[in-house]
């Protein structure tokens with residue numbers, strides 16, 4: 283394990299004003315988003331979609347790393363360039379989603395456990411050989427009647443820590459993603475409580491498994507009221523609650539926190555990240571960055587519609603969202619940017 287390389291890669295991923303682009307939807311998830319827009323759900327169309335994304339001019343101005351799905355790693359651009367090489371050529375660090383998805387957790391109705399530890403070391407070593415330098419694992423925690431349980435939180439935290447330790451051993455920076463879901467009618471305060479407990483448990487497990495905090499990235503949810511909670515709150519309230527929660531639970535040795543968007547609108551995700559950086563940036567031990575999938579890609583996907591003729595317009599939309607989030611990292615995002 284080359285500790286210095288891990289530390290360097292982790293720092294680059296969250297340096298300056300850049301962030302990560304999550305383009306690692308599993309085939310079922312990608313197909314679901316295609317189906318909603320009437321786009322054919324085939325490997326070829328998924329490949330064309332990912333080519334539209336990675337060939338967006340100037341993407342590396344605001345994107346430091348791109349997270350891929352295994353299918354994409356095995357595909358090439360139309361000119362025959364493998365995706366990993368195309369991303370490296372574009373000045374972006376390639377990463378990979380390595381979990382095998384969230385499955386029902388036995389004995390815990392309504393809760394899930396993320397699978398994928400079996401054989402993981404071999405897969406990580408192969409990914410490293412292809413040029414991949416970081417990896418992501420997503421655990422999901424739902425809030426509801428009597429959930430999350432300690433059983434679910436501990437099982438997922440343990441798996442995250444074992445994955446993270448394996449990543450570091452194989453030279454890959456782990457992007458540790460414990461996602462407290464937005465679904466439901468829970469309040470901001472309930473989300474705060476659950477997120478705090480989840481993060482404490484995750485960092486406890488990371489410590490037990492000997493994960494080097496300087497060589498990892500945390501990818502958490504923002505602290506938000508549930509999607510159907512009647513009491514929605516301002517971006518400033520989200521910023522205050524999220525930063526308060528993170529300050530309590532995330533050690534200062536972690537170089538950066540890159541949020542998932544989790545189903546927020548693109549504009550809200552940018553505005554909330556911006557509010558955090560406006561209010562707290564100069565006083566935080568870690569960088570506050572983004573690792574959005576939907577909040578960067580969705581407008582571009584809706585324009586693209588699976589049609590070659592729409593590629594340039596879709597790329598403009600993707601570039602714009604990446605730029606908005608770059609501004610949000612600096613606390614310089616404004617609603618005006620959405621009209622320009």
Ligand code: 13P
Nearest residue numbers: 304542543544574575576
């Ligand atoms: P969203 O930003 O769409 O939540 O996706 C982030 C991600 O990578 C989920 O694993």
